[in-house]
Amino acid sequence: MDDGLFDAPGAPVGGGTLAGNDHASAPLAVRMRPRTLDELVGQQHLLEPGSPLRRLIEGDQSMALLLWGPPGTGKTTVAAIVSGQTDRVFVEVSAVAAGVKEVRAAIDAARARLASTGQETVLFVDEVHRFTKAQQDALLPGVENRWVTLIAATTENPHFSVISPLLSRSLLLTLEPLTDDDIRGVLASAVADERGLAAAVTLGDEALDHLVRLAGGDARRSLTYLEAAAGAAVAQGLDVIDLTTAERAVDRAAVRYDRDGDQHYDVISAFIKSVRGSDVDAALHYLARMIEAGEDPRFIARRLIVSASEDVGLAHPAALTTAVAAAQAVQLIGMPEARINLAQATIEITLAPKSNAVIRAVDAAIADVRAGRIGTVPAHLRDAHYPGSKKLGHGVGYRYPHDESFGVSEQQYLPDVVLGAEYYQPTGLGAEAGFRERWERIRRMIRGR
Numbered sequence: 001m002d003d004g005l006f007d008a009p010g011a012p013v014g015g016g017t018l019a020g021n022d023h024a025s026a027p028l029a030v031r032m033r034p035r036t037l038d039e040l041v042g043q044q045h046l047l048e049p050g051s052p053l054r055r056l057i058e059g060d061q062s063m064a065l066l067l068w069g070p071p072g073t074g075k076t077t078v079a080a081i082v083s084g085q086t087d088r089v090f091v092e093v094s095a096v097a098a099g100v101k102e103v104r105a106a107i108d109a110a111r112a113r114l115a116s117t118g119q120e121t122v123l124f125v126d127e128v129h130r131f132t133k134a135q136q137d138a139l140l141p142g143v144e145n146r147w148v149t150l151i152a153a154t155t156e157n158p159h160f161s162v163i164s165p166l167l168s169r170s171l172l173l174t175l176e177p178l179t180d181d182d183i184r185g186v187l188a189s190a191v192a193d194e195r196g197l198a199a200a201v202t203l204g205d206e207a208l209d210h211l212v213r214l215a216g217g218d219a220r221r222s223l224t225y226l227e228a229a230a231g232a233a234v235a236q237g238l239d240v241i242d243l244t245t246a247e248r249a250v251d252r253a254a255v256r257y258d259r260d261g262d263q264h265y266d267v268i269s270a271f272i273k274s275v276r277g278s279d280v281d282a283a284l285h286y287l288a289r290m291i292e293a294g295e296d297p298r299f300i301a302r303r304l305i306v307s308a309s310e311d312v313g314l315a316h317p318a319a320l321t322t323a324v325a326a327a328q329a330v331q332l333i334g335m336p337e338a339r340i341n342l343a344q345a346t347i348e349i350t351l352a353p354k355s356n357a358v359i360r361a362v363d364a365a366i367a368d369v370r371a372g373r374i375g376t377v378p379a380h381l382r383d384a385h386y387p388g389s390k391k392l393g394h395g396v397g398y399r400y401p402h403d404e405s406f407g408v409s410e411q412q413y414l415p416d417v418v419l420g421a422e423y424y425q426p427t428g429l430g431a432e433a434g435f436r437e438r439w440e441r442i443r444r445m446i447r448g449r
Contacts, residue, residue: 027223027224027227028190028196028223028224028226028230029219029224031195031196032190032193032195032196034074034077035081035084036081036084036085037053037054037085040081041074041178041182041185041219042176042178045176046078053065053173056082056086057082057086063149063170064143064170065078065150065152065171066128066152067079067151067152067154068155068157068158068175069155069175069176069177070155070175070177070218070334071220071334072215072217072219072221073177073217074175074219075126075175076153078151078175079151086120086149087119088121089110089113089121089122090122091106091110091121091122091148092123092124092125093123093126094126095128095135096130098135100135100138103139106148107123107139107142107148109121110148111147120148121147121149123142123148123151124151124152124153125151125153127153127154127155128153128158128161129154129161129162133163136166137163139152139166140169143170150170152170155333155334156332178218178219180217183212183215183217184208184212186219187208187223187226188203190223191226197226197230200230201230201239202240202241203226203240203241204242206243207241207242210243211226211229212294214250216294216335225250228249228250229249232248232249233249267286267290267293268286268299268300270286271283271287271290271300272303272311274286275307275311275346275349276311278354280346280351283346284347287343287346291339297330297334297335298327298330298331301323301326301342301345304323304327304342304349305323305324308323309358310359311354311355312349312352312353312355313356313359314358314426314431314435315352315353315354315355315429315430315431316430317431319348319349319352322344322345322348323345323349325341325345326341326342326344326345329341330342353429353431354429355429357432358424361425362423364423365423374417375416375418376415377415378413378415379392379394380394380395380397381395381398381413382394383395384396408445408446410446413446422443424439426439
């Protein structure tokens, strides 16, 4: 769930606020929840003047919203702001606990409220991707008739997880992961704000860096960790949260890793070299260090994609497919779950037979081009589709491979200057052994050997 900080599913909260969530004993993440769009951290692309979100709130317009983004980026907060700033009644229906009956009951109550008092309702559905088709269908009458202002939140791609009728009737807003600077701002505000820690303690620089790393772009997580660290500091009679206190409070050791410094490059270098060297245990160790340090999982996925072609290549062609799939999984589900996808890709690519024939081939071809060995394209390969091309000899003598035995025709493809070039030198490892045998046979047929 995006927050899990509301009252019972389907319970209306009057006056457009989350009643009961502003008391002193409420979690810090709840007390510090932004009350207006101007307090919302990040998501500047949604806050520009004239944006749909601004129109919904400032113009008090009714529309259905689908909020898609990683945990802790403000999906639930946006719903609460819409409710609070437009004086709508706030009702939550959790996709984890509610069924069709609860959905219909919430919509019927909103319809009755609208008819009797004229007050509109924000129906917030958390984790809408967990709803079945029948449950999502139950939302349609309320949306179509505008009995409710539906705001549905999901961490999964709605194009795959939300039914087309609901998707087509809703405005899809994508929330981006918060940056480290965003998280720093959230923590600084929580330390100073009267709703937060009210400057009862200060946060040391190293402890701040540690909490930012652990948050991984999740504002709620950062505030949960800060609250634990502040409690630990107060219990020890400290007025400063230092690194040791923060480590103990969140039960995780600080990883000595600077994403902008030497450790960033050293660890990713060790990771790739371990993958290349086929040491799964070492590769997983460095993967874990990057994950625990809060490294951008998209960066790790990109490096795996490169390694799949550079170090494995056609010795195990499926490695590239696996790496790309892992990168897509990172985008679709985010951390921490995506650590499993990254680990799977790491293990497969590390254990795969290795070949650097692909990178050697393309670099050898690039080296020839840079050295000026370019040459004229053979006349029979030139474009012959425009008028007059045949008079220039373009396409004359071209042999269509599909008309030849085995689908291969004997003719010159390379320019004269590099006629004897043999860039691709496949190894005999893994699946590339088959590619080597095939390429050697085809090359002899093409070049008439």
